[in-house]
Amino acid sequence: xxxxxxxxxxxxxxxxxxxxxxxxxxxxxxxxxxxxxxxxxxxxxxxxxxxxxxxxxxxxxxxxxxxxxxxxxxxxxxxxxxxxxxxxxxxxxxxxxxxxxxxxxxxxxxxxxxxx
Ligand code: SF4
Numbered sequence: 001x002x003x004x005x006x007x008x009x010x011x012x013x014x015x016x017x018x019x020x021x022x023x024x025x026x027x028x029x030x031x032x033x034x035x036x037x038x039x040x041x042x043x044x045x046x047x048x049x050x051x052x053x054x055x056x057x058x059x060x061x062x063x064x065x066x067x068x069x070x071x072x073x074x075x076x077x078x079x080x081x082x083x084x085x086x087x088x089x090x091x092x093x094x095x096x097x098x099x100x101x102x103x104x105x106x107x108x109x110x111x112x113x114x115x116x
Contacts, residue, residue, distance in 0.1 A: 008037040011059050015052040023047035036060065
C-alpha cells in the first residue's frame with residue numbers, strides 16, 4: 001500500500017534538522033516538508049542539510065540526479081573536500097575544521113575587545 005501524503009510529510013519532516021531557520025524559503029521545516037510532499041519544491045531545498053534530499057527523494061518516489069550532490073556542496077563556503085569524494089566521515093572532518101576556524105576568529109575578536 002502506498003504511503004499517504006500525511007505519512008510522507010511526517011517522514012520528510014523526520015529527516016530535516018528542525019531548526020526552523022527559514023533559509024529554504026518556507027519559514028519552517030514543517031512547511032518545507034509539506035511543500036516537498038506536494039511536489040512544489042526540490043527535496044534538496046533544505047539549506048541546513050541538503051543531503052537529506054536523497055532520502056527525501058526515495059520517500060516521494062523521485063529520482064535524485066547525481067549533479068545535485070555537487071551543486072549543493074557549493075553552498076558550503078570554504079569547503080576543501082571535493083564533492084566527488086565526499087562522504088559522511090570526510091564531511092564531518094571538514095565541518096569540524098571549519099568550526100575550529102570560526103571559534104578561532106571569535107576568540108580573536110574577543111581578544112581585540114578586551115584590549116580596547
Ligand atoms: S532550511 Fe532546512 S532547517 Fe531551515 S527551515 Fe528550511 S527545512 Fe528547516
